[in-house]
Amino acid sequence: MTKPLATYGALIFDLDGTLIDSAPDIAAAVNAYLRSRGWPEQETEFVERFIGNGPRRLLLDMLTELGLPSDDATIRAAHAAYLAHYGEAPARLTKFYSHVREDLAALRQAGFRLGICTNKPHALTLRVLDLLGIAPLFDAVLGADAVPACKPDPGHLLAVAKRMQLADGGWAYVGDTGVDQATAVAANAPFFVVPWGGGKLVSTEPGQRLERLLDLMAYRPVQQAI
Numbered sequence: 001m002t003k004p005l006a007t008y009g010a011l012i013f014d015l016d017g018t019l020i021d022s023a024p025d026i027a028a029a030v031n032a033y034l035r036s037r038g039w040p041e042q043e044t045e046f047v048e049r050f051i052g053n054g055p056r057r058l059l060l061d062m063l064t065e066l067g068l069p070s071d072d073a074t075i076r077a078a079h080a081a082y083l084a085h086y087g088e089a090p091a092r093l094t095k096f097y098s099h100v101r102e103d104l105a106a107l108r109q110a111g112f113r114l115g116i117c118t119n120k121p122h123a124l125t126l127r128v129l130d131l132l133g134i135a136p137l138f139d140a141v142l143g144a145d146a147v148p149a150c151k152p153d154p155g156h157l158l159a160v161a162k163r164m165q166l167a168d169g170g171w172a173y174v175g176d177t178g179v180d181q182a183t184a185v186a187a188n189a190p191f192f193v194v195p196w197g198g199g200k201l202v203s204t205e206p207g208q209r210l211e212r213l214l215d216l217m218a219y220r221p222v223q224q225a226i
């Protein structure tokens, strides 16, 4: 007997900028640190440009662009302060992008198995998913520090696929930045980009550009015999 095709489908998602607009909470934590140093606070839209490579790189890239100190000791202290501030309230201002919550539930309901591959720190990722009430939808979640090398290293994405026991060709990655795209290409996985977050800036084939997550319902991975 052959199961419905969607039963074979699995989708791995990036988190920040793809499922959730976490930029306001990330900017609040960044600004708490900037304030503590007496440095000027930044608009959320400015901070958002640096999201996608994890908080350490965000701080390094942002302080460098602002012409503020960005030596190793400063970044170490900034990172520790950022994690403490963010950990106090990691989902206070965070919102789902349009239709994300219901579309994830619909995909799951249709038989897709779901995972997350994010450069957000692992423990914070689990807390945010829990606070937003979507943790039970995912079979596997790996944050940046849960693997030896994070995105754009394809090993990060492949580790999620391995956790989910996915066969080659039976899954795709969905993200919002060039980092996500490069990771999928290096992992030899199909890639889809969302229209929000950093997604507007990523160039892809038209067929890889989603209007909403429900479009993934049409994604039919290679059928496997059982």
Ligand SMILES: O=C(O)COP(=O)(O)O
Residues within 6 Å of the ligand: 014, 015, 016, 017, 018, 050, 051, 052, 053, 054, 055, 117, 118, 119, 120, 121
């Ligand atoms: O940069 C981050 O902190 C996380 O970003 P990601 O969820 O888009 O991988």
Ligand SMILES: [Mg+2]
Residues within 6 Å of the ligand: 014, 015, 016, 017, 018, 051, 052, 175, 176, 177, 197
């Ligand atoms: Mg992202």
